Amino acid sequence: xxxxxxxxxxNDTLFPGTGKAVVSLLRRLGCEVDxxxxxxxxxxxxxxxxxxxxxxxxxxxxxxVFAGYDAVVAPSGSCAAMVREQYPKLVRxxxxxxxxxxxxxxxxxxxxxxxxDVLKVEDVGAYFPHRVTYHxxxxxxxxxxLGDRPARLLRNxxxxxxxxxxxxxxxxxxxxxxxxxxxxxxxxxGADKVRGVLDTGAEVLCAADNSCLxxxxxxxxxxxxxxxxxxxxxxxxxxxxxxxx
Amino acid sequence: MxxxxxxxxxxxxxxAVDGAPEVEIPRRYRATARVxxxxxxxxxxxxxxxxxxxxxxxxxVPARIAGIVAGRRMVVPDGLPAEWTPPDASDAGPxxxxxxxxxxxxCAVAIAETGTIVLDTGPxxxxxxxxxxxxxxxxxxxxxxxxxxxxxxxxxxxxIRPLTWISGPSATSDxxxxxxxxxxxxxxxxVLVAVS
Amino acid sequence: MSATFxxxxxxxxxxxxxxxxxxQLRYNLRKATHTIRGKRASVVGxxxxxxxxxxxxxAIKDETLRHLDRYLLQLEEAVTAAGGHVxxxxxxxxxxxxxxxxxxxxxEREVVKVKSMATQxxxxxxxxxxxxITAYETDLAELIVQLGDDFPSxxxxxxxxxxxxxxxxxxxxxxEDAPPGLTDEPAxxxxxxxxxxxxxxxxxxxxxxxANFMIAETGTLVVLESEGNGRMCLTLPETLISVVGIEKxxxxxxxxxxxxxxxxxxxxxxxxxxxxxxxxxxxEGQDFHLVLLDNGRTDxxxxxxxxxxxxxxxxxxxxxxxxxxERAGGHAYGSVYxxxxxxxxxxxxxxxxxxxxxxxxxxSSLCGACYEVCPVxxxxxxxxxxxxxxxxxxxxxxxxxxxxxxxxNDQARLAAAQRAATRLRGLVPRRLPGPLxxxxxxxxxxxxxxxxxxxxxxxxx
Numbered sequence: 001x002x003x004x005x006x007x008x009x010x011n012d013t014l015f016p017g018t019g020k021a022v023v024s025l026l027r028r029l030g031c032e033v034d035x036x037x038x039x040x041x042x043x044x045x046x047x048x049x050x051x052x053x054x055x056x057x058x059x060x061x062x063x064x065v066f067a068g069y070d071a072v073v074a075p076s077g078s079c080a081a082m083v084r085e086q087y088p089k090l091v092r093x094x095x096x097x098x099x100x101x102x103x104x105x106x107x108x109x110x111x112x113x114x115x116x117d118v119l120k121v122e123d124v125g126a127y128f129p130h131r132v133t134y135h136x137x138x139x140x141x142x143x144x145x146l147g148d149r150p151a152r153l154l155r156n157x158x159x160x161x162x163x164x165x166x167x168x169x170x171x172x173x174x175x176x177x178x179x180x181x182x183x184x185x186x187x188x189x190g191a192d193k194v195r196g197v198l199d200t201g202a203e204v205l206c207a208a209d210n211s212c213l214x215x216x217x218x219x220x221x222x223x224x225x226x227x228x229x230x231x232x233x234x235x236x237x238x239x240x241x242x243x244x245x
Numbered sequence: 246m247x248x249x250x251x252x253x254x255x256x257x258x259x260x261a262v263d264g265a266p267e268v269e270i271p272r273r274y275r276a277t278a279r280v281x282x283x284x285x286x287x288x289x290x291x292x293x294x295x296x297x298x299x300x301x302x303x304x305x306v307p308a309r310i311a312g313i314v315a316g317r318r319m320v321v322p323d324g325l326p327a328e329w330t331p332p333d334a335s336d337a338g339p340x341x342x343x344x345x346x347x348x349x350x351x352c353a354v355a356i357a358e359t360g361t362i363v364l365d366t367g368p369x370x371x372x373x374x375x376x377x378x379x380x381x382x383x384x385x386x387x388x389x390x391x392x393x394x395x396x397x398x399x400x401x402x403x404x405i406r407p408l409t410w411i412s413g414p415s416a417t418s419d420x421x422x423x424x425x426x427x428x429x430x431x432x433x434x435x436v437l438v439a440v441s
Numbered sequence: 442m443s444a445t446f447x448x449x450x451x452x453x454x455x456x457x458x459x460x461x462x463x464x465q466l467r468y469n470l471r472k473a474t475h476t477i478r479g480k481r482a483s484v485v486g487x488x489x490x491x492x493x494x495x496x497x498x499x500a501i502k503d504e505t506l507r508h509l510d511r512y513l514l515q516l517e518e519a520v521t522a523a524g525g526h527v528x529x530x531x532x533x534x535x536x537x538x539x540x541x542x543x544x545x546x547x548x549e550r551e552v553v554k555v556k557s558m559a560t561q562x563x564x565x566x567x568x569x570x571x572x573x574i575t576a577y578e579t580d581l582a583e584l585i586v587q588l589g590d591d592f593p594s595x596x597x598x599x600x601x602x603x604x605x606x607x608x609x610x611x612x613x614x615x616x617e618d619a620p621p622g623l624t625d626e627p628a629x630x631x632x633x634x635x636x637x638x639x640x641x642x643x644x645x646x647x648x649x650x651x652a653n654f655m656i657a658e659t660g661t662l663v664v665l666e667s668e669g670n671g672r673m674c675l676t677l678p679e680t681l682i683s684v685v686g687i688e689k690x691x692x693x694x695x696x697x698x699x700x701x702x703x704x705x706x707x708x709x710x711x712x713x714x715x716x717x718x719x720x721x722x723x724x725e726g727q728d729f730h731l732v733l734l735d736n737g738r739t740d741x742x743x744x745x746x747x748x749x750x751x752x753x754x755x756x757x758x759x760x761x762x763x764x765x766x767e768r769a770g771g772h773a774y775g776s777v778y779x780x781x782x783x784x785x786x787x788x789x790x791x792x793x794x795x796x797x798x799x800x801x802x803x804x805s806s807l808c809g810a811c812y813e814v815c816p817v818x819x820x821x822x823x824x825x826x827x828x829x830x831x832x833x834x835x836x837x838x839x840x841x842x843x844x845x846x847x848x849x850n851d852q853a854r855l856a857a858a859q860r861a862a863t864r865l866r867g868l869v870p871r872r873l874p875g876p877l878x879x880x881x882x883x884x885x886x887x888x889x890x891x892x893x894x895x896x897x898x899x900x901x902x
Contacts, residue, residue: 007895009849009855012855012859012893012894012895013855013858013859013862013894014887014889015887015890016890016892016893016894017890019894019897020894020897023898023902035895035898035902037852037895037898038852039852040849040850040851040852040855041849041855043849046845047826048826048829049829049842050802050826050829050832050834051830051834051846052830054842054843054850057846057850058846058849058850061850086826138806138807138808138809138810139809142808142809142810142813169810170764170810171764171806171808171810175805175808176806176807177803178806178807179879180876181454181803181879182457182765182804183454183458183880183883184454184457184458184461185454185457185458185461185768185769185804186806187461187882188461188768189764189765189768189806190884214887215884217885218880218883218885218886218887221884222883222884222885250529250530250531250535250735251529254513254529254733254739255510255513257742257743258513258687258742259510260743261740261743261748262506262507262508262509262742265506265507265745266507267507268507269500270497270500270501270504271493271496271497271500273490273493273496273497274490274493274494274497293712294715343643356713358712359712359713360712361713366725372725373676373724374676374677377669377672377676378643395698398698399694399695399698399701400695400698404656404659404661404694404719404721405523405659406721407718407719407720407724408718408719408720409672409716409717410701410713410716410717410718410719411716412711412713412714412716414715415668415669415715415716416667416668416715417581417627417631417667417668418477418709419581419582419585419598419600419668420581420605420608420627420630420631421472421604421627422473422476422598422601422709422761424709425628425631426628427628427631427635428581428631428634428635428668428669429579429635429638429639429668429669429670429672429673430669430672430673430716431669
């Protein structure tokens with residue numbers, strides 16, 4: 001199977017560790033991973049902030065870069081949802097690039113979807129002896145409808161104590177540029193999310209999206225809570241031999 | 246000459262929807278609900294609204310009514326079956342809803358799933374004012390008037406008649422979004438379900 | 442007299458920044474919205490065919506909008522045949538003129554009102570006051586707002602921002618016949634409102650209402666309510682004037698079987714609301730006038746993406762589930778339509794000429810909770826994003842986004858930017874200046890890594 005990694009611009013720039021974890025996890029599971037170097041960004045920030053033209057340009061670029069792969073795996077529910085849910089509306093049927101969108105968009109998977117639905121594994125052989133709570137993130141939950149796929153993967157991690165997050169389905173308040181356009185409400189939502197995380201007594205907050213984790217983690221850090229945030233891929237990549245940093 | 250508002254609005258609409266796709270309405274929801282015990286479900290749901298509800302064999306209805314309304318001056322609407330008419334109401338004539346203690350009616354249809362009774366101002370159901378102004382409403386529902394769900398009720402009703410759908414006593418959710426019974430409509434709703 | 446939103450200054454970020462610091466407001470809203478969320482979820486969960494009802498509701502509304510002109514004409518004919526009178530109003534001023542004229546023709550100087558979003562939207566109470574006519578709100582929450590010279594903050598429960606203690610204080614201060622020993626028990630507060638309004642209902646000869654639905658086929662109007670104030674207004678006065686948005690029409694009587702299931706469960710979280718009244722034309726000898734209101738709706742209808750907002754049945758499920766509404770409160774939206782539906786309806790009805798209205802499409806984290814609960818499946822996030830593309834953008838933001846687009850559109854430029862960032866790591870202050878402080882005021886920045894993923898891949902991948 002020819003699997004392409006769509007790293008996403010945020011992970012590429014700020015969270016390379018997540019990308020490395022995906023690569024090591026997928027190789028461990030027998031996939032040959034390709035990283036098309038021409039990839040950049042899915043265009044979500046531009047589209048969702050009201051800059052559709054730039055967004056469409058990035059969407060066309062994306063579909064050109066990822067044409068021809070059997071599967072494209074993204075360690076981001078939000079970016080995967082952008083491609084699968086929003087591209088077909090953004091590049092309207094009949095317009096330039098619509099055929100490429102129709103061909104590529106259905107092959108884009110968020111990591112847990114790819115593991116559970118395509119590779120059909122729920123036990124990836126990971127080891128992570130920590131108390132962890134999971135935030136499902138909006139675009140994973142209501143966009144991609146990942147359901148309990150991430151939880152199934154986490155429950156199979158040896159040593160991991162998964163504790164439910166109160167108010168898990170509520171938005172953390174990141175929302176892309178919402179976080180800086182409406183900082184007060186964004187922070188108020190983040191504060192309530194932080195309270196939920198602290199109530200669990202977890203040492204690690206896990207999610208399938210580093211952008212949400214950047215926001216919640218930024219608050220957890222500012223408040224010196226001692227709770228760290230980790231992408232799902234980093235926990236799943238962790239083994240007894242090669243522990244997550 | 247400027248066009249009338251009517252012509253203007255209609256023209257704006259036809260311009261706005263020009264070329265929009267036609268719509269097909271999928272009606273895959275339940276047209277009839279399967280309910281084994283209509284009376285049981287209806288009384289449970291009416292009770293959930295904190296209305297008072299009794300199931301009474303048809304033959305005992307007159308006595309139950311007489312017992313319940315004893316001592317109350319009741320509005321008795323035209324066409325109420327004679328056997329439901331409280332014994333002391335006949336000579337005084339129908340009471341004035343503005344001074345009466347309560348009103349007794351039948352109904353047009355009742356809905357089990359939602360615990361709703363519907364009045365259509367037909368015989369024995371009174372005018373809309375008669376069933377609104379008094380503080381107490383006693384409604385007699387015959388078991389064969391109970392349908393399972395909303396679709397069956399809608400199809401049984403005549404839209405030309407003014408309808409009042411009643412689900413429990415008057416209530417409000419305006420204080421902290423919690424339901425409190427008893428505002429402007431009758432504060433007490435009592436339902437007698439007559440079973441044969 | 443309640444205040445009006447028209448011409449309200451400010452913008453959503455500023456308004457909501459004040460609201461999030463109001464502990465009482467936060468507490469009241471959290472409590473109320475969480476209560477109603479639970480109730481809604483439980484009664485929606487009872488229906489095995491909820492998604493089918495939702496699909497039908499969406500399609501019935503779409504069909505209505507597709508042939509709105511035809512259905513309005515059919516409605517007009519049916520209402521007229523049943524002895525009612527139909528008036529058409531292009532905008533708020535025209536509707537207000539019509540209503541004032543109808544009231545004056547009765548010789549009355551007072552009207553009682555059933556809660557109606559359309560009459561709030563057009564500022565009817567204020568327009569009537571200017572003509573020497575007093576409008577009395579009779580819905581409990583509207584009464585609380587009116588007595589408190591306040592703004593409504595929710596579609597269904599305009600006084601949701603007030604808790605029982607505050608309501609008691611408003612009643613004691615402003616309601617001349619409030620019992621002196623009034624407690625803050627909800628039942629006692631409801632009783633005080635009952636006594637206060639009783640005489641007014643029995644005395645009033647003219648009522649003004651809106652309607653939840655109008656049936657084109659039969660000319661029937663439908664009002665759902667809880668307290669019985671609706672029944673009082675619709676039934677007792679000799680003259681009834683209903684002001685209804687043109688999009689409230691449904692093609693057939695049968696269509697009610699869908700909406701009488703969708704609306705109560707989505708709205709108050711009940712299997713059925715206490716009272717629903719339906720009437721056709723002149724019922725029981727009443728003089729009935731229907732004022733059909735456009736006021737920007739035909740503009741919304743012309744927008745292919747935005748027109749789905751006209752499917753709205755004003756249930757407020759989207760408000761109750763919205764994390765932004767829960768923290769910002771309704772007033773921050775500066776409109777009678779707050780919350781997610783307001784964020785897409787207000788900028789479409791009023792345009793985005795004011796700073797406030799232009800900020801509304803951004804008053805959402807696009808979390809999608811609103812779309813999930815909407816009983817007529819309005820894709821609110823889709824419309825928000827569409828409106829953002831049409832909203833005016835500041836020059837600095839435009840320039841920044843253009844540069845970002847240029848960098849992101851090419852791998853070499855992106856890699857160069859990443860390497861530049863890496864060189865600056867260690868120099869980034871904990872608190873950023875200018876607009877970027879919006880992030881660092883409450884959040885730490887992530888550390889910039891030693892190398893980007895793509896550089897690592899090239900080296901080791």
